[in-house]
Amino acid sequence: MSTIADVAARAGVSKATASRALSGGGYVAADTRERVRTAARELSYVAHSSATSLATGRSLSVGVLMPALDRWFFAELLSGIQQELLISGHDLLLYGTQEGSQERAHLFQELLPRRRLDGIIAVGIQPSARELERLMLVDSPLVCVGAYSAGTSAVSIDDEAAARIATEHLIDLGHEDVAFLGGRADAATHAYGDERRLEGYRAAMAAAGLGAQVRHEAGEATMPGGYEAGVRMLGDRRRRPTAVVAVCDEVAIGGIIAARRMGLSVPTELSVVGIDDHEHAVMFSLTTVRQQPQEQGRAAVQLLRERMDAPDAPAVQRVLPSELVVRSSTAALR
Amino acid sequence: MSTIADVAARAGVSKATASRALSGGGYVAADTRERVRTAARELSYVAHSSATSLATGRSLSVGVLMPALDRWFFAELLSGIQQELLISGHDLLLYGTQEGSQERAHLFQELLPRRRLDGIIAVGIQPSARELERLMLVDSPLVCVGAYSAGTSAVSIDDEAAARIATEHLIDLGHEDVAFLGGRADAATHAYGDERRLEGYRAAMAAAGLGAQVRHEAGEATMPGGYEAGVRMLGDRRRRPTAVVAVCDEVAIGGIIAARRMGLSVPTELSVVGIDDHEHAVMFSLTTVRQQPQEQGRAAVQLLRERMDAPDAPAVQRVLPSELVVRSSTAALR
């Protein structure tokens, strides 16, 4: 593999000029630049990122901390992050955060500082003060996604509002017996958002004078989790709700399948509303509150870029909009 | 941030000794090593990866090329790769390959060579001779997953055998009118494996003297894709098959949902078998041929490590086993 010295020699200029010609900055005559570029092309020269990084102090890479990959939300988010990073030419270092606290400490103490990353996007976790301090030391700006942090920049939707919108939609349709499906207080993954959604549901119920009807059937935030919770909730026909707000679309779809299996027709006998607008929502005609994880990923990268350009600017909390998408899994109470 | 010179000074030794004490190699007295380690801890010293990389020629990182993230197979695979890389302390650089050929050229010409990666795992794509040559130049060993390549190391299941096993299971149950659901010749994603599965189905049918019954309803390899293909296939009740082999579990599940919606009972009126053993398979009692993408991810990393240790060893094609998992979406023909 050739180095910049080879390119310089071939173009008949100094290393310094070759560097300037290739990477932009400083004065270079147009024909010199062209000569250097030609030489570089002929030698298939590609700059060594470690050398560049060492010399400039910037690594052209961003770390992304993910609690899981096999969930729609996270996969979409990662996809959005990846697309947006491509624009600014940053590479994406992927770190899993699903393991225990031992691993997590190692991640913040060793793995991340070692790379001198230009920035870090932490998904679904709230770094501790000590962890933040560690990142300060190597000054990697941080943006959180889906975790409502105090001092750090963050992007998320208003989970509480999303659940409120979903619940109000059902209440507007005349439903009074509205239950909340899925999510649990002690879940690790995506937990904080789930909690807020439950709050939003409770708030909407209370505001409509239906505080006494509040019911929550917990379950894992997956389609099978929603199915099982649905079976439990719909099993006792005397206590069946007429409508359900699901913590997310996967749970909603699991719930719909459970309802169908038990011979309940959706939406005639049971209205179901989700939160997400999952790619499968159309197939199940699911009414839902849309959030766009890809957009959130892009927004996170944009926020990160702002922080890289102006590290001392105050932290920004960016709340992305979510809107009700009415399909036909919800209907007016008979 | 402190450097190794700071650590050396604090421990009262030279940079060379400090380096030896921290990163292993060479003679260091036990007490010296301890003194250096203490100094490092006190200064929260972490080696700068770019400097290490520049000096050693190894980057401690592996590039992973992914065509998509929102599919179960890829997400699981990535998860397995990630876990296994953690063991050897390699970082994971994620690159998307979904964009056009323009982007792909840029990836192989610039992005990958720039990083001087210790290795590359390419998923679902077959690098061209020219692209391989480019990787040779920066000598990054390559392992392919799910693409049947000639010269490079690769890991996959025997897709043809998997489909054959699935088809034979149905034939053994007395079915003769067996159709193949999903997949298409011109699909970009995961296409080659799909093709092989279709071949396996055809081969099994032909071997049982059912070559004339071969039928293929194409569709995207997703649950909605399977649903739509299922609706098309089952719509004409005079030409309904009694059993279906799906290109993957997502399609199989979509097919099952389609069948139910059309009032067909599974498995009484229609047997369905998938390939994957998706995490949702249990919920739908889906009979399927198991493959374990996480294991494939781990295997890919192991193969890569072997190549990193012995770059001149011949390429290895590792074929992972797949086995039939009988649940209750298949039954004997009435």
Next chain:
DNA sequence: GCATTGTGTGGGAGCGCTCCCAAAGCATAT
């Protein structure tokens, strides 16, 4: 005329690390 400004180029230090090599200390063998 000379000072000033704007362009274009090269020399070389330095980013933080590793690793080769020389040297020194000490025990044991000859």
Next chain:
DNA sequence: ATATGCTTTGGGAGCGCTCCCACACAATGC
């Protein structure tokens, strides 16, 4: 006594790049 080997340490070159600074030269101002 010297030779030999083993252990321990430090000096310093070098990985490939960028960027500061000095310098040369032309164009412009007074």
